[in-house]
Amino acid sequence: MQETIKVKSRIDNIEIDVFTPESWDEKKLVICCHGFNSGKNSDTYTLIGNELLSKNIAYAKFTLPYHAERRTDYNDFTLENCVADSEFVERTIREKYPNTKIGILGTSFGGYLTLLRLKMFQHNYFAIILKSPAIKMDEIFKAHLAGEEFDKFKEQGYGINHHKADDMRINYGFYEELENHKISDLGEYTEKILIYHGMTDDTAPYEDSLAFANKNKKTTLISLENENHRYSREVLDKFCREVADYCATDLKEKSEFVEEVERVIKRDCDTYRMNAEDHYDFWNEHIKYVYEEAICLAQNYHADEEIVKLGALLHDIALIRKEGTREEHHINGEKIAKDILLSLSYPEEKMERVLKCVYNHRSSKNANSTEELCVADADILAHFDNIPMLFNSAYNRNNISLGDVRGWLKDCFEKDYNDLSDTTRKWFKERYQLICDIVLHETNKI
Ligand SMILES: [Fe+2]
Numbered sequence: 001m002q003e004t005i006k007v008k009s010r011i012d013n014i015e016i017d018v019f020t021p022e023s024w025d026e027k028k029l030v031i032c033c034h035g036f037n038s039g040k041n042s043d044t045y046t047l048i049g050n051e052l053l054s055k056n057i058a059y060a061k062f063t064l065p066y067h068a069e070r071r072t073d074y075n076d077f078t079l080e081n082c083v084a085d086s087e088f089v090e091r092t093i094r095e096k097y098p099n100t101k102i103g104i105l106g107t108s109f110g111g112y113l114t115l116l117r118l119k120m121f122q123h124n125y126f127a128i129i130l131k132s133p134a135i136k137m138d139e140i141f142k143a144h145l146a147g148e149e150f151d152k153f154k155e156q157g158y159g160i161n162h163h164k165a166d167d168m169r170i171n172y173g174f175y176e177e178l179e180n181h182k183i184s185d186l187g188e189y190t191e192k193i194l195i196y197h198g199m200t201d202d203t204a205p206y207e208d209s210l211a212f213a214n215k216n217k218k219t220t221l222i223s224l225e226n227e228n229h230r231y232s233r234e235v236l237d238k239f240c241r242e243v244a245d246y247c248a249t250d251l252k253e254k255s256e257f258v259e260e261v262e263r264v265i266k267r268d269c270d271t272y273r274m275n276a277e278d279h280y281d282f283w284n285e286h287i288k289y290v291y292e293e294a295i296c297l298a299q300n301y302h303a304d305e306e307i308v309k310l311g312a313l314l315h316d317i318a319l320i321r322k323e324g325t326r327e328e329h330h331i332n333g334e335k336i337a338k339d340i341l342l343s344l345s346y347p348e349e350k351m352e353r354v355l356k357c358v359y360n361h362r363s364s365k366n367a368n369s370t371e372e373l374c375v376a377d378a379d380i381l382a383h384f385d386n387i388p389m390l391f392n393s394a395y396n397r398n399n400i401s402l403g404d405v406r407g408w409l410k411d412c413f414e415k416d417y418n419d420l421s422d423t424t425r426k427w428f429k430e431r432y433q434l435i436c437d438i439v440l441h442e443t444n445k446i
């Protein structure tokens with residue numbers, strides 16, 4: 001079924017074509033964002049669209065200002081208007097289908113626009129697919145689209161693009177906007193992004209996608225051998241089928257969320273280790289122990305393992321990312337954890353439970369659920385798993401002398417032990433006595 005939604009933008013009326021499968025469950029919809037000097041009626045979208053429909057996924061498409069059938073004034077073609085229109089279209093779609101997951105497919109300039117928008121606004125896409133993205137759009141524009149007339153273009157304030165049959169008059173200000181919005185200046189992308197790029201692309205260099213994928217570890221780059229900016233029909237068909245399959249598959253299966261969060265945390269720990277003054281190895285000295293202990297506790301308490309695992313991985317994220325003070329790291333941690341989980345499209349009903357684990361991890365006394373208790377107790381038990389770290393802390397951070405180290409450790413052990421929840425303390429009692437016996441050569445009074 002096809003429906004055209006007409007909405008008034010800041011420039012003119014935008015027509016959004018929405019195609020829905022016959023018995024659509026309203027679960028997923030992909031918004032298509034076309035390239036420079038193209039439009040919503042590009043053949044590629046009809047091909048991809050048909051594949052999406054066959055997988056029970058709807059799609060929507062629209063045309064950017066001053067493009068194809070939407071020939072307004074050439075001054076309307078600004079980056080700002082393209083961003084505003086894309087956001088407006090997406091908002092319209094989300095309002096019409098409030099329970100539908102939205103994906104995005106950006107081609108060439110549309111790919112650049114998608115990357116730009118990801119950094120400007122919160123979107124929460126279930127899939128982000130970029131077809132031959134123009135990552136360095138300013139350079140591409142200068143080299144190919146403004147062409148030999150670039151100097152003239154700058155001088156007279158506009159130029160004519162003869163790229164396709166339709167000549168386009170472009171304001172020089174558009175190029176300046178591109179120069180001021182380089183993707184390389186926008187920092188790391190934490191979203192899962194799928195890029196297809198022809199290795200012999202004659203317009204948007206393949207190397208730019210390769211560099212992007214190397215920098216952003218959650219980006220997957222599919223390299224198409226011997227393909228340029230316009231794919232051969234055979235490859236295009238394959239691309240359409242794969243994109244539809246990718247959108248249809250629920251990539252965020254239970255274990256995959258945990259794996260993805262683990263990847264994010266490990267990378268953040270690496271960044272901390274390399275850049276922070278103390279070069280502390282958060283993963284190997286703390287998080288991995290908390291994670292292991294939390295899993296054991298989750299099994300003993302019959303808690304939801306996925307919630308506990310995610311809570312354990314994320315609990316100290318504010319310290320790892322050096323956001324705010326140590327005193328408030330549970331508060332800041334909750335906010336950062338939310339951003340991470342949103343970027344992974346983690347189900348909202350479960351997200352709240354994970355976030356509470358982060359917020360309440362500093363004492364099991366604050367725990368309102370078994371999952372929160374597991375994370376809070378695991379955070380303490382981790383200290384007993386890494387006694388060398390306690391010695392390091394005694395000698396190197398707190399300047400404790402050899403003669404005083406036993407007393408200092410004993411105090412730490414006792415405090416930790418007493419901070420455990422009642423049941424965990426009982427379970428842990430024997431191990432605690434053994435540790436005290438070996439490390440302190442005495443049995444702490446229990
Ligand atoms: Fe903490």
Ligand SMILES: [Fe+2]
Nearest residue numbers: 290315316379
């Ligand atoms: Fe911790």
